[in-house]
Amino acid sequence: MFEQQYKRANDRIHPRKDLLKEMEAKWAAEEAHQAEERKVVAFPTWAKYASMAAGILLCVGLGMGSVLLFSRSRGMQEKSAAAQAEAPMMMAESRVEAVEEEAKIVTATTADMAADKADAMGAAPEAMLAAPVQEAPKGMHRAADEAEVEDNLRYGFADQGLSEEAVEAETAAPLAKAANAVETAYPAGQLLARDDLLTVYLPTTDQVRVIQYANRRATLVFSLGLREKGADMKQLFWIGDEMLAVREHAGDTELLRFDVADWKAPKHLKNLTQSGTFLGAGEMDGRLYVLSLYKATDQEPRPWVNGERIDFADVLLDVEKPGDVYTVLTVYDPAQNDLVSQTALLLEAEGAAAAGDRLFLWTGAEAASLYAFDLDGDGLNLTAEIELPGAVVDAAAVGDGLGLLLQTGDGAALLTLDEELTETGTVAAKTGIVRWGQVFEDGAAFLTDSEIHWLTPAGDRALEAVGDGLRRLSEDRLLAFSADGKLQLVSLAEDGLKTLGAADTRNSLALLLEDPSRMDYDPATGRLALPAGQMVYQYRINDAGEMALWGSPLAFQDHNEKEQRELRCRMTAEGVLVFYKSGVIVCSQTLERLIAARY
C-alpha cells in the first residue's frame, strides 16, 4: 500500500524539460575549455620562452604595478618549469615504448637481482622503521593538466567517503616521482598480478605484461597483446612453469596459458574455453579447476568445452532440483598439457572451495546443499552430498578438517562432517548476520556487525570488534580489520578474547583492505598479497614482531588520456611502500606503535 503510493508519487516527478539543453551547453563549454588548455600545452617551447622573456621585460619596464602582466609572466614560468620537469619523464616513456615495440630484453646482473631481493625480503622491515619519510618531489604530470588532475582526484577521494577536510588534504599532497615506475596503460577494472618481489606478471584486459624490478628500477620486459580486448581478468595462477589467467569474455570463461619457463619471454599457449560465466577457479595438487555457470537455451541446450558439447555421460543432475543452469567444471593439468576432466552439473552452484583433497560446491541459501568431489585420478567423482541447515558463509568457511561455518536462522553454526559428509557435531552461536568467517582446525572465527567470535566445540567466545575481514596471524592471534582502515589485534586466550592493540590507519589501509577475499596469504613466509584496486600490496611480519607493508612497483593509472596520468605508489630504496598521497605505514605487530606519516 505505502510502497505503491510512494512509487506513484515519485513516478510523477521529473526534472524540468529544458534542463538537458542547459546541461549540454555547459558541458560543451567545459569541453571547449579543456581543448583550449590542451592547446596551451602544445604551444611551441621557443614561443613560451619568447613570451616569458617579453613578459619579464614588460614587468621590469612597467614596474610591479602591472599586476596583470606579472601574473601572466608567472604563469609562463610555471609552464616552462613544468616542461623542464617533464623531460626526464618523457625519456622514461620513450624507454618503455621502445621496449614494448621491439620486445627487447632489459638485462640485470644476477648480483643486482640478488641484492634487490635481499633488500625486499630481509632488510625491508627494519629499514622501514628506521627510514625517514622522504620528500616526494613534484613534477610528475604536466602543469597545464594540474587543475583537471586535481579535480579528478578530488572526486576520487570524495567517492571514498573521506571528509571534506581529508579530501582537500589528500588532493593538495604532492605527486610522487616516476623514477621507478612503469606505465601499464592499465584500464579501469580489476587488477591481477603475481610477483616474486622482483618480477611482476600482469595480465590486463588488453595485454599480458612482465615487469622487472631490478637495480631499483621497474622495466617492462615483455608485452603481449591479447585478441578480444576488454575481457575481464578474474584470477591468476602459477603452476610449474605455466602462468594461468582465467578471464570472462562474452559470457564464456577462458583459461589463458603462458609458458613462463623463460621469464623474460613468456610463450602464449593455446587457450582453453568453456561456456558460461565465471564462477571460480582454484589450484589443487598441481591441477587447476575452473568453474562456470551456463544457462541452457533452446539453441544450445548443453554446455561445451573447447567448442564441443559436454557428453551426456559427463552430466550430473540433482533430480530433486530441476533447473536450466549448469555448473561447468573443468580440470587442467599442466604436467599433462591438457584437460584431464570436464563435467557439467545441472544445478546452479553458489560457491566452491577446495579443502583437504576434495572440491566442495554448494548451492544457494534456501535449502542449501553441499557436494564433495574427488579430483584425484583422471576423473571427477561426486563422492558425497548433504542438505545443510543454513547457508555457507563464504569460501573460507569451508575448513580443511571438514568443518563448515553456516549462517543459520538465529545465528551461526559450526558443523563438523566426516568423510561421507555425515554430521558429527554442531556448535551454534546466537548472533546477527555473519559478515566474514573462516574455519580452522581448532575452531571458527567470524565477524558480525559489532563483534568478533571464536566458536569451538567448547563454546562461543565474543568480543566487541571492528569487522569486515580477519586474518589469523598465529595460533593465538587474530587480526580484524574494517573497510575504513581500523585494525584490531585479538588474543585467543583460554579465558576469553582480549584486545591486544588497535589502530586507525585512516584511509591508507582502507584502500588496502577493500576486498579481503582476494588476499593471497602464505603462512609459511607470512606474506600476504593483496591485489587491491590498482595496486598489489604485501605485508610481512619479521622475527622482531614488526609488520611491514609494501607494494609491488606497478603503479600507473591511466585516465584514458595520457595527459592525465597519476602515479599511485612507488618503492623507495628501502623497499617501503609510499602510498600515493597517503603516506607510509609501518606498524608493530602488536599495533602499539603505528606510524602513518603523510608527506
Place this chain on the structure above:
Amino acid sequence: MEERIRPAAAATVPLELDALYEAYADMIYRLALVRTRNRADAEDVLQDVFFRCLRRQPHFRDQEHQKAWLITAAINSSKSLLDRADRRHGVGPEALEFLSTEDDTDNSVYNAVMQLPEKYRTAVHLFYYEGYSVEEIGKMTDTNPSTVKSHLHRAREALRTVLKEDEPDV
C-alpha cells in the same frame, strides 16, 4: 567476499550526456530531491553526477554497475551540497507544490517521507522505490546493513505516526 555468480555478458552502458540523461535523469533527480528536498539543489546534483561520470569515464561492467555508481555519486554529491550550511532548505509547500495537484493519498505519503530525517529518507527511497536490498543500500551509503535496517524500521515507525489515518503497510 567470495566470488559470486556473475551476470551474463556485459551490456552496453551509456556514457554520452544525452544517453545518460535519457536513461538516468529521472532516477538521479528523484533521489537527489529526496535527499535535498529542493528542486534547484536536485538539479545541481543531477548535473554534478553526470559531469563527473563524463569526466571520469569509469569502466562499468554492466548497466546495474553503472546505475549503482550513479546512485553512490548522487549520494556523495548531495551530501557535499547539504554540508554547506548556506544551502540548507526545509520542506515546504513551495518546494514540493508539484505534489499537491494530483492524487492526495499518494502526495500525503510522499510528503510524510519528506518529513523524515535525511538518512531515513534515503534508505526508504532506495529500498521502496529503487528496490535495493539492505546490503546494497549499505554499500551505496557506506553504512552497515544493520544500521540501514534500523533506519528503515525507525522510518516505518515515524511514518505510522505521521500517517495515522492511513497506516502504511510497510
